[in-house]
Amino acid sequence: xxxxxxxxxxxCDMPVYKGKPDKRPVLSVASDFTIGPVYESKLExxxxxxTHLDAALHIFPGxxxxxxxxxxxxxxxxSVLDLRQVTEKITAADLAVRPIAGxxxxxxxxxxxxxxxxxxxxxxxxGGGAEYLVNCGVAGAGIDALGIERNQPGHPAxxxxxxxxxxxxxxxxxxxxxxxxxxxxxxxxNIIGAEAAPVRALxxxxxxxxxxxx
Amino acid sequence: xxxxxxxxxxxCDMPVYKGKPDKRPVLSVASDFTIGPVYESKLExxxxxxTHLDAALHIFPGxxxxxxxxxxxxxxxxSVLDLRQVTEKITAADLAVRPIAGxxxxxxxxxxxxxxxxxxxxxxxxGGGAEYLVNCGVAGAGIDALGIERNQPGHPAxxxxxxxxxxxxxxxxxxxxxxxxxxxxxxxxNIIGAEAAPVRALxxxxxxxxxxxx
Numbered sequence: 001x002x003x004x005x006x007x008x009x010x011x012c013d014m015p016v017y018k019g020k021p022d023k024r025p026v027l028s029v030a031s032d033f034t035i036g037p038v039y040e041s042k043l044e045x046x047x048x049x050x051t052h053l054d055a056a057l058h059i060f061p062g063x064x065x066x067x068x069x070x071x072x073x074x075x076x077x078x079s080v081l082d083l084r085q086v087t088e089k090i091t092a093a094d095l096a097v098r099p100i101a102g103x104x105x106x107x108x109x110x111x112x113x114x115x116x117x118x119x120x121x122x123x124x125x126x127g128g129g130a131e132y133l134v135n136c137g138v139a140g141a142g143i144d145a146l147g148i149e150r151n152q153p154g155h156p157a158x159x160x161x162x163x164x165x166x167x168x169x170x171x172x173x174x175x176x177x178x179x180x181x182x183x184x185x186x187x188x189x190n191i192i193g194a195e196a197a198p199v200r201a202l203x204x205x206x207x208x209x210x211x212x213x214x
Numbered sequence: 215x216x217x218x219x220x221x222x223x224x225x226c227d228m229p230v231y232k233g234k235p236d237k238r239p240v241l242s243v244a245s246d247f248t249i250g251p252v253y254e255s256k257l258e259x260x261x262x263x264x265t266h267l268d269a270a271l272h273i274f275p276g277x278x279x280x281x282x283x284x285x286x287x288x289x290x291x292x293s294v295l296d297l298r299q300v301t302e303k304i305t306a307a308d309l310a311v312r313p314i315a316g317x318x319x320x321x322x323x324x325x326x327x328x329x330x331x332x333x334x335x336x337x338x339x340x341g342g343g344a345e346y347l348v349n350c351g352v353a354g355a356g357i358d359a360l361g362i363e364r365n366q367p368g369h370p371a372x373x374x375x376x377x378x379x380x381x382x383x384x385x386x387x388x389x390x391x392x393x394x395x396x397x398x399x400x401x402x403x404n405i406i407g408a409e410a411a412p413v414r415a416l417x418x419x420x421x422x423x424x425x426x427x428x
Contacts, residue, residue, distance in 0.1 A: 003285045011406040022244065027408060030236065030260055033275050037369065039409045040272070044258040046244055058254070061247050071217045075399075075416065155251065185289075185399050187414040192225040194241060195253045200401040200413075202289065207421035 004177045004203040006107075007051040015118035016049055017146040023049050047196040048146075051171040053188040056162040057195035059155060066197045067190050069167050073139045074199075077206060078105040078184035080177050083123070086110055090125045092132035102137035105184050109174035112144040124149045127156025134164045142169030142186070142201075169201065177203050218391040218417040220321075221265040229332035230263055231360040237263050261410040262360075265385040267402040270376040271409035273369060280411045281404050283381050287353045288413075291420060292319040292398035294391050297337070300324055304339045306346035316351035319398050323388035326358040338363045341370025348378045356383030356400070356415075383415065391417050 008014060016023035025045040032039050048054075053074065056063030081098045083090055090108060100106055110123040117123075122145040125133075130148075133141050141148065141161055148168050149157040161168050169186055183204040188197035222228060230237035239259040246253050262268070267288065270277030295312045297304055304322060314320055324337040331337075336359040339347075344362075347355050355362065355375055362382050363371040375382050383400055397418040402411035 001286075001289075003289055005285060005401075005404070007404055009281060009404045009406050025405075027405065038272055039275075041261050041405075041408050041410070042258065043261060043405065043408075045256065047255050047257060058252055061253075067223060071219060071416070072215075075215075075217055075418070185401075185416070187219075187399075187416055189403075189412055189414055190219070190221055190223045191239075191241065191255075191257065192223050194255050194257075196255070198403055198412075200403055202285070202399070202401055204289070207423055209421055209423070 001205060006172045006174055006177065006201045006203055007199065008171050008173055010050050014050060015146065019119040022046060025049055045198070047191070047194055047198065048170070050198060051201050052196050052198050053186065054158070054162065054168040054170065054196045059158045059162050063162065066188050066194045067192045069188070071187055073167060074105070074184065074186045074188070076105045076139050076184050077101070077103065078107060078182045078203065080107045080109050080174060080179050080182065082179035083108050083110045084114070086123055089123065090129045092128040095129055095132050100136045100138065103139055104181070105140045105142065106133060106138045107142040107169070107172060107174060108144070109179065110144055113173055113175040118146055122146070122150065125157045127152065127160060130157040130160040134160055134166065138166065140167040140169060142172050144172045144174040146171050169199065172201060181206050183207070216419060220386045220388055220391065220415045220417055221413065222385050222387055224264050228264060229360065233333040236260060239263055259412070261405070261408055261412065262384070264412060265415050266410050266412050267400065268372070268376065268382040268384065268410045273372045273376050277376065280402050280408045281406050283402070285401055287381060288319065288398065288400045288402070290319045290353050290398055291315070291317065292321060292396045292417065294321045294323055294388060294393050294396065296393035297322050297324045300337055303337065304343045306342040309343055309346050314350045314352065317353055318395070319354045319356065320347060320352045321383070321386060321388060322355070322357040323393065324358055327387055327389040332360055336360070336364065339371045341366065341374060344371040344374040348374055348380065352380065354381040354383060356386050358386045358388040360385050383413065386415060395420050397421070
């Protein structure tokens with residue numbers, strides 16, 4: 001069984017959103033073999049570092065939290081769309097010529113997975129693109145950027161997706177999987193009351209018996 | 215598709231190993247709507263808090279790290295064994311009368327999932343029990359306790375399992391899934407160089423076409 005790991009490794013020198021220092025993870029030693037029989041570490045990390053899922057509270061005061069996202073939306077049929085031709089931002093027109101199955105979680109594979117642009121001029125989703133996905137009836141949207149949008153006043157992509165109850169999966173690495181359909185497994189850490197959480201996101205082959213998965 | 219979430223929710227009042235205060239997670243606000251347009255949190259957590267996977271470095275100086283554990287060992291066929299009759303510790307004799315398929319990841323379901331004993335006198339695995347599992351050719355072992363053992367001099371259960379290259383999955387909640395076979399999805403956060411990492415562990419139905427999964 002082929003397993004695609006579509007997560008970014010977590011390390012102090014990993015790419016972070018716009019290169020912001022407060023987004024860097026800090027791994028420290030809690031106990032090592034000089035002071036005891038076991039080695040233990042502690043991790044300090046912004047919840048929007050690396051591969052993570054956003055819930056509505058990230059954008060909407062009083063919005064839904066990560067622990068309330070149904071597992072069935074993030075362990076789900078998934079379409080990886082090849083958008084490597086896009087050079088700046090993904091619009092509704094870019095999406096309209098690609099196959100999107102209603103009910104699928106949609107992952108946007110762009111040049112971000114291939115070039116060193118994650119901290120800079122990364123490809124992002126426009127408000128119009130987000131609206132198109134909502135109208136397609138997708139279960140959620142993910143992208144190979146540390147944010148699904150950048151520098152868009154009012155955060156329309158976040159607002160449209162999260163406002164429609166669709167979780168947003170950010171910080172993916174989609175270099176390896178070709179466009180196509182998969183079983184996405186992207187359950188976040190179940191952090192009670194949080195607006196986001198880290199995810200080890202995987203793509204598995206979609207079993208024949210699950211191809212009509214509701 | 216039935217999805218069993220076998221993870222402990224992460225919260226400041228969650229059960230932690232022996233109730234140690236330094237094992238409690240701390241969730242703090244990095245940014246909220248009083249200072250900007252988005253809400254963001256930061257998590258500070260020992261890597262052995264809640265549901266997590268141990269790698270060899272946890273016990274062995276220079277041992278393997280969590281980022282080197284093959285995904286195929288933790289996204290794998292899995293057997294949940296019903297050990298609720300055990301009242302103190304799981305021995306080889308307890309395991310010998312239960313079905314264990316070589317190659318499966320084995321999860322030990324005990325009274326820990328039903329009683330308020332996670333921070334105290336929880337059920338654990340003996341060295342003899344760990345040796346039995348290694349000899350069965352399992353792919354790894356998990357338990358519904360925050361440690362797979364407690365108060366065993368020299369940590370024989372950890373040493374035998376991790377020494378044989380088998381990852382150890384701790385902090386499960388196995389109350390819901392009945393004994394039987396499943397597809398385990400327990401990929402840890404990919405923290406480079408760490409001795410352990412948090413996991414959102416799930417059990418899915420084992421697809422017919424994967425029942426002979428190698």
